[in-house]
Amino acid sequence: MPNTRGSPNPNIPPEEGLKKKKPPACDSCKARRVLCHPTTDGTPCPRCIEKGTKCTTTPVTRGRPPKKHLGVVPATPPSASESEPLSSTGSPYDSIGLLPPQESTRLLELSPELVHHLFECFAHLPQYSHPMFRGNILRKALSSVSWKIHQLTPQQRVLAHCVVALSASISYDHAILGIGPQPASFADRSVFMQGADLRSYGVRRAPMYRALCAQALRLACEAGILLEPSEDNAASCFFMQFLEIEKEATSRPWAVAYFSHVRAIAASWNDTNVDPLHAVMWNSFLMLEALETIGSRHPVLISHNDQLLISGNEPLPLQNLFETVQTTMRTAKLQPHTVFRIMPSVFFHITRLCRQLSEAIIGDFARRQPLNETAVTEFLSELTLLHSIRCLVFPPDEPNTASADPLFQGSPQTRSTHLHLRASAGTMVFSRTTMLLALHRELAHRAARAPTTMGQVAWAAERVELLRRQVRELAFFAVEEIAHTLLVPSLPHLTHAYRGALVACAQFCLDEAEPERVGVIEAFAGALKLVGYSWTPPAGLVERLEAYVDTHRVAPLQLFEISTWRDMFPAPLASDLMELFAMPLGQPEPEGL
Structure with a gap:
């Protein structure tokens, strides 16, 4: 329908009104409640030019206003219609336990409940035992700010985001996994069992894991942790190197900074008070x-x-x-x-x-x-x-x-x-x-x-x-x-300590395949399916392993279950037993072990 009010702006031909909807009024005209004649080429409207004011237009979202988000992880998974892949232009953060970004930089703000859950998950990973990671201090710092990660000091904030990103690779929370079934806990033996194919979990967690890694990387660069030696920065650099492994870069800047920080800190240690247990962990x-x-x-x-x-x-x-x-x-x-x-x-x-x-x-x-x-x-x-x-x-x-x-x-x-x-x-x-x-x-x-x-x-x-x-x-x-x-796997060690070795072994088995070793190939196919809980294996690798097994297998692989080792997520190592690693040969055996 033609515009009966006409268009006083000579830059807009009359026929344009028939082709495009009129743009919204600018903020200045709306505030003064006068008729606006907005342009489509980004130039100010005639009234703003006349008044000499800045012409800006704020988009108005139509429809029902969203409910206020309290930053609490939902008790039930969101519906399928609300679940969308993460993207740089915006995501339904509310449905995955994240507060919506308030700035154009679009930082993900994690809810306190999700931060607490991810910190508890981190204790199951080998990286938790790193001598430079002061877990108790970080826990107290997070607790003092009610687990609101954005209120930490810059260096602790980077460290906490590294922990969160690493923990997202094993978390079973729907805020990380998204839509679909999820384990009840790390002790859920209906999920974590020998012969299980857990690759779907890795696929579902990948968008959130990548987003958290990107956020940790950005905060690390902004805080300049590469430049200032400290225990927190050394731990953050160590974790960042692990988070960057998948990029297969020719250089390793985080590893270089990590060792630089460690050397600077170690130079100040007192030789007469070296903690034997820390020496073991460092080795x-x-x-x-x-x-x-x-x-x-x-x-x-x-x-x-x-x-x-x-x-x-x-x-x-x-x-x-x-x-x-x-x-x-x-x-x-x-x-x-x-x-x-x-x-x-x-x-x-x-x-x-x-x-x-x-x-x-x-x-x-x-x-x-x-x-x-x-x-x-x-x-x-x-x-x-x-x-x-x-x-x-x-x-x-x-x-x-x-x-x-x-x-x-x-x-x-x-x-x-x-x-x-x-x-x-x-x-x-x-x-x-x-x-x-x-x-x-x-x-x-x-x-x-x-x-x-x-x-x-x-x-x-x-x-x-x-x-x-x-x-x-x-x-x-x-x-x-x-x-x-692999008959008695520890999933955190397979995923976060030996993943590269597993992939290398599987590829070696395929390159040098021998029919009499088909059981070995089958074992690695099963292990990669378990590792898929955290990471997606190289494309087609598991399928190639299984195809070879199907062609040459004589009898199915025997899976043994030992009650002592049934948990694929064993509890964190006991500190009293870790002290045994620091004992020299020839010292009497401790009692009661």
């Missing part, structure tokens, strides 16, 4: 960082001097450690506490071997040089010693049993002791396998690019291929050991 986290770097072919950032500065005195050489353990096992009855006492030295040597592997064999500079066969031979010899120590304290299991190791049989020992042993065994198996797979990838790379010409060059290529085949067999044996540990 374990330095080891996990080193394993992560060689898995992605990044340089190992921790030097030998850094290890000594952070974790204390140098342990026995690996050969001497093996002989000491061997003597101890001969003269004393097999005791689980023997494992605890050697683990700090094992952690130290694993970190050292990762650095040796990176600098002498698989690193960028080493790759430009002819293969150092002496370095490869020495490295394999030390891995053999490491495996021998593992076999002494964790004897090989009998066939067709879930765990015939005397350390893992039902006994009066506490459940916490079993969980510590389980973590120790997993560490030794996963670390050796990660290093062997990294070495195998390097040898395969060199063998593939080696020339086939006659003479000494061809002879060197044959030597590389021979080493590759030898390492391949060792890697297969190590991968089989991991497959056995």
Whole structure:
């Protein structure tokens, strides 16, 4: 219908009224209750030009006004019509336990109930035990502001957001998972059980997890945590590096800043008051960082001097450690506490071997040089010693049993002791396998690019291929050991400590597939389905594993259930038992364990 009132603005042709709806009146004209003649090209209206005022237009939302949001996570999941994917242009935050953004920056404001839930989830993750993370202090700070995360100091706010983002990867709350079924708790055995396919949970949590990671990244950059050494900033940098793993970047700025902060803080420590328990925990986290770097072919950032500065005195050489353990096992009855006492030295040597592997064999500079066969031979010899120590304290299991190791049989020992042993065994198996797979990838790379010409060059290529085949067999044996540990999985460790190793093992099994090892491939397919609770596995990997299993499987995989280890989310490690890791060999056994 034509506009009968006409248009005094010469910039708008008469026929425009037939094509487009008239834009809303500007704020100035509405305030003075006069007729506005808005333009469509962004220029001020004629009345604002005449008055010399700024012409702005505030959009008016029509329809029923929204109910006031109190920031409380809904007791029941929102309806499907209210659930929309997160986007940069806006999301139905009310339906997922988030307060709507009040600024154009669109920060997600988490409700206190959701923050408290995510903080409690964090205690189940390995990262909770990091020496730089002062969980009790952060808990008190959050409690003092009624769990309103935005009221924390800038550095604590960044740390809390890192914790929240990490916890979102295991949370079972519908505010994180969105629409669909959810576990009642971490002890819900109807969900967390062997053989379950939990990948749908990872898909559902992915939008919220990415949004929380992005928010943590933004706040970390705004607070400048890369520049100021402090315990909170070091912990935040450590967590940020983990949150950024999926990006597969060529540089690792958060890891570099993390070690820079740690070095600066460690330099002020009193040598005479070194906490043995903290030294143990430092050794374990330095080891996990080193394993992560060689898995992605990044340089190992921790030097030998850094290890000594952070974790204390140098342990026995690996050969001497093996002989000491061997003597101890001969003269004393097999005791689980023997494992605890050697683990700090094992952690130290694993970190050292990762650095040796990176600098002498698989690193960028080493790759430009002819293969150092002496370095490869020495490295394999030390891995053999490491495996021998593992076999002494964790004897090989009998066939067709879930765990015939005397350390893992039902006994009066506490459940916490079993969980510590389980973590120790997993560490030794996963670390050796990660290093062997990294070495195998390097040898395969060199063998593939080696020339086939006659003479000494061809002879060197044959030597590389021979080493590759030898390492391949060792890697297969190590991968089989991991497959056995997957019969009693600890889901937080699989998802947040060994996820990269699991994917590498699965890809190795497919690349070097052998029909007689179909059970191993099936075990990794099942493990990746469990890991899918937190992260979506690489596209098509599980399907390829299952396709190979379906083609070559003779009998279904036997799943064993051990009542002691039925919980895939074991309780946080007891501090009294953690002290056993700081006890030297030869000290009398504690009573009552």
